[in-house]
Amino acid sequence: MPAGGRRSDDNPFPEVPNLSESKVLTMQEAVSRFVRDGDTVVLEGFTHLIPFAAGHEIIRQRRRDLALVRLTPDLLMDQMVAAGTARKLVFGWLGNPGVGSLHAVRRAVERAYPGPLEIEEYSHFGLLCRYQAAASGLPFFPLRGYRGTDLPRVNPHLKQVTCPFTGETLDAVSALHPDVAIVNAQRADSHGNTQIWGLVGAQREAAFAARRVIVVVEEVVPEDVVRADPNRTQIPSVVVDAVVEEPWSAHPSFVQGYYDRDNAAYLAWDRITRDPAELERYLDEWVHGLPDRAAYRARLGEATQNRLRPGPRLAGPVDYGDYR
Amino acid sequence: MVFAACREVRDGDCVFVGVGLPNLAVQLALRLHAPRCHLIYESGVFGARPVRLPISIGDPCLVSGAAQVLPMAETFLYFLQGGRTDLGFLGAAQIDRYGNLNTTVVGRDYDHPKVRLPGAGGAPDIALNARRTVVIARQDRRKFVERLDFRTTVGWAEGGTSREAMGAPGGGPARVITDLGVYGFDADTREMTLESVHPGVALEQVRDATGWDLRVSPSLGTTEAPDEAMLRLLREELDPDRIYLKG
Structure with a gap:
């Protein structure tokens, strides 16, 4: 094919018919x-x-x-x-x-x-x-968020993790996978x-x-x-x-x-x-x-x-x- | 309260705006001395230019004409935790002398609260990360308490250097504005200090509405009253239906 141009009938990716079905429900x-x-x-x-x-x-x-x-x-x-x-x-x-x-x-x-x-x-x-x-797809997420608050006292899912690079103590929350x-x-x-x-x-x-x-x-x-x-x-x-x-x-x-x-x-x-x-x-x-x-x-x-x-x-x- | 809050906004600030009076204060600042401030809403809006007074922090008028809309997670990750917020406004059901806030429960027993309050929302992260925070609250002994029933949001923690020691990146509470006066925080002890009383308010009245032995600045003044132009802008243009302003 000549450089700089391609005719449309050379298109190696012709329109693909959509095979996935409709998910429309009431x-x-x-x-x-x-x-x-x-x-x-x-x-x-x-x-x-x-x-x-x-x-x-x-x-x-x-x-x-x-x-x-x-x-x-x-x-x-x-x-x-x-x-x-x-x-x-x-x-x-x-x-x-x-x-x-x-x-x-x-x-x-x-x-x-x-x-x-x-x-x-x-x-x-x-x-x-x-x-x-x-x-x-991670088991937890680190953040700075709960230090100095009473929230971890009432929510056992709030934990802490140490940064492997800086040694900083970070807060952590677990992944939530809803049904x-x-x-x-x-x-x-x-x-x-x-x-x-x-x-x-x-x-x-x-x-x-x-x-x-x-x-x-x-x-x-x-x-x-x-x-x-x-x-x-x-x-x-x-x-x-x-x-x-x-x-x-x-x-x-x-x-x-x-x-x-x-x-x-x-x-x-x-x-x-x-x-x-x-x-x-x-x-x-x-x-x-x-x-x-x-x-x-x-x-x-x-x-x-x-x-x-x-x-x-x-x-x-x-x-x-x-x-x- | 609105005028005192409005004066806290500096031109060019990235302001994290909360629901209620801060909304009004920031709209006023944008029209007066801070036309280049950037309004950030935790709903995910940067550079809002609402053409009507927003009812909540998620009003559609905040989106139309804004500079950017982004997912909420990114608003918190980049604008707050990323250190891009100059000023944040907060409210509270209870506040202590170090500017720590409770918006979770009234009553010491978390599992059986006397009153279940809204909870944390964006407050802990605004307080942790903004360079300055300003708390706006009506003042009485039930709100200004010796000891919080629950600490939802950290201010100056236990005072002194305790906030820095816990690794809080932001600058901490700068002001508390109530219907009675305006407070700062002592540079060493970090204790809330009354700096001015609003016109017509007596110092005794403020002491009576405070649940601890109130510290008063030696140079206690009177809060600057709004001029007629400010009042007119507020009452006739910004809040003609008195959504925020009662009376």
Whole structure:
């Protein structure tokens, strides 16, 4: 072949037909197939893309004895604890951000109501390092993090290790291999190549760390859409077991470019969670009483959805180049 | 509190911004004396330029127009542990005289707490690694305690050189700002020292709201009051709905 050029019909890599099958399932199927009683379940998404719809389906299918793992247990974890799905909560920061407490979780921790709840707490950084270790195939991850604090006194999983090069004493956390990770995203192709923009939180680390992965998206898009912009792919198909398409599945949290955080719902939760009977009514009305997210969305109503839709703010396209 | 916190921001600082009042203080500083400061949020945003007041540290308005969005792990690994943070703001349910903080439990029995608080979040790592930290808290005897129920976040540890001895890389607490006054820390003992009281606040009132024998600077002054322009910017532009400012 002459130097400096190659005709397209010389291409030694013709278009390869995609042989991997579609992983698109309904939420009901995905939870039923991949979430089991007693599992360690990571539900990630830091303020952004919180998997509310998946959590609600887990409640509906009455999963029990789950160890729920999340950097910031918020409304969703309050609901899942109140609904009796959890035996344990592993976390970094527990609260209704900007509003107050998670009263269902507090009732469980402070008064073992309606049952006891085991807790295991880290700093955000510590729990992130646990995901990072598992995702990287390491048994632990070193950090400077807990010196001078009481956290190691109450969490036996926080240990120390000596640096073999400098002799410095470092803190260490063990790898966390969840049975299941559930993460939300803007879009994925049917094989599970998943694209997120805006806050990416710990979704990628959690997905690589987990044995089984469910991705919940606003839209399933053709594979070409993903391949046109590979830098935006946070989670590759090879670690994904199920792709669920459910618009508005992160409400009342937000999805960058799709809908805003529903602050009114976070404020309203403060009233609901203070009263166990009120909370029970909420679960009956918004979780058990609805078959799926489409029904939730219909119940939410057009007016609320319109209030939360942002105006456009487009990024400029970039040129990846055509290297035939 | 917001104005005193705002004055702690220096132009060009990389500021690790927490939820609540620090959010407001930093937005104010950006519009006043520190237009070149970089706002970092633990949610994974560097160089945020929000066009509305963010409600939480993970508000979508922090992303639109930001200089960079990165995974949370990298925010902690590179910006905090990597030593790229000049200033961090912290809050607390309890604080002691050395600026150590409790945000975990009220009550000494961890397994049966009187009140279960949110926990650590990003605080221990901000406190450990930032070059300066500023604590913002309302002050009363339940918050300003002789002994913490739980030490979530280390300040000056047991005072003196104990913080350096444990190998904490950052610069430690520089200020505590409350609704009554502003504190620094003694350069040798590292004990919290009242440096100014807010206008209209009496020293006795501050002593009454402190759970230990309060150390007072010999040059105790009055906190500089905000001027009208600052107040207007805050009330009319930054927080017109009084999300953060009550009254």
